Amino acid sequence: MSEIHAIDGNTLTEIYRNFYLARRFEEILSDMFRRGEIDGWLHSGIGQELVGSILGVALTSQDYIVPYHRSKATFLSRGVPPHALIAEILGRQSGLCGGVGGEAHAADVSRGIFGSTGVIGAGFPLALGAAFKQFYQATEGIAVCGFGDGATTRGSFHECMNLAALWNLPLVFICENNLYSEMTPLRKEMKETRIAKKADAYGMPGVAVDGYDLDTTYRALQEAFVRARSGQGPSLVEVKTYRWHGHYEGDPEEYRDKGEVDSWQKRDPLPVLRQRIQDEGILDAFNLDQSEKDIEELLSQAVASAKASPFPTRENLLINVYAQEGSM
Amino acid sequence: MSEIHAIDGNTLTEIYRNFYLARRFEEILSDMFRRGEIDGWLHSGIGQELVGSILGVALTSQDYIVPYHRSKATFLSRGVPPHALIAEILGRQSGLCGGVGGEAHAADVSRGIFGSTGVIGAGFPLALGAAFKQFYQATEGIAVCGFGDGATTRGSFHECMNLAALWNLPLVFICENNLYSEMTPLRKEMKETRIAKKADAYGMPGVAVDGYDLDTTYRALQEAFVRARSGQGPSLVEVKTYRWHGHYEGDPEEYRDKGEVDSWQKRDPLPVLRQRIQDEGILDAFNLDQSEKDIEELLSQAVASAKASPFPTRENLLINVYAQEGSM
Amino acid sequence: MSQLSYRRAITQAIDEEMARNPDVFLIGEDVAESGGAFGLTRGLLARYGDRRVRDTPISEEAIVGLGVGAAALGLRPIVEIMFMDFMYLAMDQIANHAAKMRYMYGGQVQIPLVVRTLSGGGFRAGMHHSQSLESLFGHIPGLKVVMPSDAYEAKGLLKSSIRDPNPVIFMEQKSLLGAKVSVPDDEYLIPLGLAHVQRPGSDVTVVAIGIMVQHARLAAEELFKEGIEVEVVDARTAMPIDSETILASVKKTHRLIVAHEAPAPFGFGAEIAALIAEKALYYLDAPIIRVTSQFTPVPVGRSEDYILPGAKDIVDAVHRSLKGG
């Protein structure tokens, strides 16, 4: 599809900003967790921020995104204020969902992000619903469904790939294949580990890309979005990536070699992108530094603001079980 | 796989006997249903008897079969007495399951047939369990799972194809693709209608055969059985076939052309096989007639015996909810 | 008024709501082209086209979840699950998503989803085609559960369910499909969560739900001949429960029988008994009796008659209740 051009300077800058924000966000949250400031648990997306950083620039405000449990970069790149996301993760009233949903169940419907869930694979049908809505109302929007390699072995993956293809829905399936499902390595999840190839069974295009290479990842995603937007139906994009931290923060990580982690970290696309922006003369080091400093500032204010927000009251927690006639 | 030879005379005769028995069984049951002699409903397998007729000769007594709702030929070819199957369908005490299960939930565990269910797609995990048992006990047996085209769109198909391949279980998936799922034609069930091809997604061999051609169907099944038996793992065999009657007896069949039904009926493999047995000099017309007469006799006795059996008593119906310690 | 069957009451309710609101759509296995495995949706495809009336493959989890997703984004899906027994396949979408999504997203969405499904005995098709699972759904915060007892109820309650901003499990009583009652020609709605005193009486209260309301009516007629006045309360919805109406009736009659087709443990009867034991204990002149199916799966064929409860069981229970006073 020839409509997709090389990434222009503004876009590169925006992706970099998203990426840097997401990276620092992950680092800060991870520290907070280590200091015992977060109830429950935390699933770091560190190392996987590129996809989310691209989504912010490649989608329109009409599009829906069903994120997955490591998609914090997606929230941020869509413009979700960091304080609202942190507050949600901390279970505070000023959080996106009033502090009721937390990390796994955060949503910002006003920004088209919904369908997050604690149940692996449950996002597929919800995303199907979002794509169906676009079709039903003949909008120009599409829907995007994020998930991991582990989710592809759930029955819901199959049912929804089949239905999306059958009904030619504007739905892009984005698999962030990070080689593990909790502590289980890919080869113990499935015999056929080429996830992109599974699209064949549904008569859907599937493509695998190196998720540490910005250009190919960007292009593959854009191609899929263009397809969906132009009525050519769904696709599957398998993004090969890696999570640098454990499944959850605190995971002893007995199941993998430190060397494997190192080899991915060495290829970190964040400094590569920074360098490129400089090399291509889009921004100089000073400007980049400045922009990074702004982000640091934003984040430290966000943390402070989130922490200052109260926990939900008992009353807060008893509403919203049922909608009242005419509510919303 | 070269171990599979042309079908010998005895085998041909046995398949014919199974086939003729199954065909007449279907016809008789259909008549009984029309006369109001059967409570509930009936799903005729007429037109699809070949697969079941082959299973009776191609499997061993150690193998397990999870049948599907049209698999009456399978029951009969495994040696289930027709009267016990009819009595079960009539809900009578002398039925295979004491008349409690009925058509959709008939099983004869002593003959390795179990896992029948009224829930489409629920047989896949049960068959996986049977194959796992063979693996666990390192038996020489395999497991076979029957299902229709419609069942392949259930999530359980995906989960079980994946697990069977991943664990290299001795499980053969046999899809009787009869082009419809109730009133819905294949093209409205899935975009990729080549069901056999779906095996690729799991790293499993898949093959499609004309289910009205005895030799290719027999060979494809035998190859899959040999694979499974020799530790080479699962396969998917798609048998293209056709049901001559409606989804259930009484179905108005508004969704398909009479011409389509006729074209399949014209290719009925039953008379073809009879002719071949004569042509190859295995049996002459007199012997064939005699064997058919024996079957007619068997069936009319079976019907009489089934009808003579009482319905379950109230007491019968209150047991078997829980097994007692040490029962069975 | 015209005579209308339960089956056509459902078709009409869907039809009227689809005509009224372009956001209402219907999906399910064989609902479109063939008008439903039991003819409940006949004519709708022709009227509304295949964007709004769609056949689906056998993918219960996906189609219910599609409904949840579309509902969260403002559409009003009606998803048909052919038999309630197959709802187990979509339980995660119903119980973890439809029911909880509004709460977990802090009120950002509402889920105006209706899952229609055939429930209960009557087709004699056994354990995988005969269950009544209202209590499973009633236990889960966020869901409403509706069990209409005749065609009038079915039409009014289904229309309200479609307009409700919450996920509703709508249980069509399969043994009533052909039964006709008179129904107003003009539009009417029956609000969800209001029980209905179907027949007033002073001696015993029978709270019944779904098909059991019909059995309770017959039992009441029978008992009337003996001079016993039974008050029949049609609970209509298993969730919300109209405790006011039920409490008022028990306070009047001092005797309570609860009748439902599902088995007793953790059932609708248990919930009503707990309500009374907490709120109206001292009004009772006799133990509360539950009339339910046996605690077994439903066998095939006519054997189901031994397992499922009927009018005679209610008559017996009333006699026992009156003796227990």
Place this chain on the structure above:
Amino acid sequence: MSQLSYRRAITQAIDEEMARNPDVFLIGEDVAESGGAFGLTRGLLARYGDRRVRDTPISEEAIVGLGVGAAALGLRPIVEIMFMDFMYLAMDQIANHAAKMRYMYGGQVQIPLVVRTLSGGGFRAGMHHSQSLESLFGHIPGLKVVMPSDAYEAKGLLKSSIRDPNPVIFMEQKSLLGAKVSVPDDEYLIPLGLAHVQRPGSDVTVVAIGIMVQHARLAAEELFKEGIEVEVVDARTAMPIDSETILASVKKTHRLIVAHEAPAPFGFGAEIAALIAEKALYYLDAPIIRVTSQFTPVPVGRSEDYILPGAKDIVDAVHRSLKGG
């Protein structure tokens, strides 16, 4: 006797039963190589090898169904579902197959399957990792449902569950994983279906299940200081229900409180209330009170403390009950 944590009680029970019977095997997500997401199965892979201790992909429906199929053919599978909230994905295999298969095949098979799963609050991980669904399973004929209240109970009940010829849903109380009690060094079993009078008392009966038994103990100690003698009955199994023990206690104390972590409607408390309202109505000197979670999903973080019931709620209920007499 030695001090044993709930976590290790579970490991030991599985270990002993696997050593005893070669037909026992264990499958689940991350149960083998990493010893379980919460370390409950640590060491078993090394001891029994990967034929008997197997990691699975995320395929809840398939692995539970695999267990049903293998159990029907004579093996004794233990299937771990990481969180009870994911049991919805396997509901069809549990409710339509494990529960009904023996009945529907006329007694040809038995299903000695254990589905172990972490239930309840305590990890503060919200609505998809905190549910207690005993009443859903208790409603379905054919299943047993076990909720051990401490390490001693966990070990004895799990061993019995593994030996039971029926499908058992075994609910491990996640907030108790680290809690230690003394446990005999010799083998012992606790039969399924027998409640346990955990603490005798004459003033009020508190029937509690699972984690709530711990809260009831604390409440009883507190109330003892006020001179109130609470009888704490650990129900142990939500199905079967030991009605004898419960009835005997209520006949003694004349006051009943039922405590469970799941929401009230259609819950365990409802079933116990119905039992009493039917069999021991005239013994009651006060309304039956249910102490349960709020009828909401479980929110994340410390907010769960507002929603889930605790010892204080039981203390309050006892006071109310004594006033209501």
